[in-house]
Amino acid sequence: MEMFNPPHPGETLKELYMKDYNLTIAKLALMLGISRKHLSNIVNCKVPISTEIALKLAKCFNTTPEIWLREQLAYDLWHARQTVNLDDVKVAF
Amino acid sequence: MEMFNPPHPGETLKELYMKDYNLTIAKLALMLGISRKHLSNIVNCKVPISTEIALKLAKCFNTTPEIWLREQLAYDLWHARQTVNLDDVKVAF
């Protein structure tokens, strides 16, 4: 159970990939075939990376789609822990 | 990249957990605090396990939520690969 707020994969995309390849949001959006607005929302951590977009990133940057989705999963899970109430869930033993 | 259709986590839930603990769909739904219909859809592989439900399963069966979500991820990814068209995605190098 992670103690600290894991990074949003959009941050990784921006800092580790777009920076290295000198890609603007507008250029990369075109390359991926998604809207500039949506990519902007991704790199600003406003929306999650979907399975479909993970596949596109994977092809574009020659990664696995899993690295994007596992980072998204960690991010989502951390935030869900802060909000989901489990008090009424019964334990099975 | 997995060659074969990975199992839906609902199958695991049914075969490995509900069977062991002798839980019916109706009983477990109550314990988790979700509707019987929704749990039925999960164990019949009709709908995915959400982050929230993974947290509930984790508390109920004393697992990590990750085991449910990673299995879901593998399932989703495999199916997305069969449908998402990546032909128009440009490679960044």
Add this chain to the structure above:
DNA sequence: CAACATTGTAACCTATTTGGTTACATATTT
């Protein structure tokens, strides 16, 4: 067999999410 428990599913509903377009104002570079 009769009674009961369990299940799948249909019909319906609501809120949220994913993604798009267009337009405009603000940065940031050159």
Add this chain to the structure above:
DNA sequence: AAATATGTAACCAAATAGGTTACAATGTTG
């Protein structure tokens, strides 16, 4: 100053997650 790049608002559409209620079809068991 001109050109480029960005954030974001106002829209919109399709899909998703999850709920309720009701009913028919199973299984199970006294």
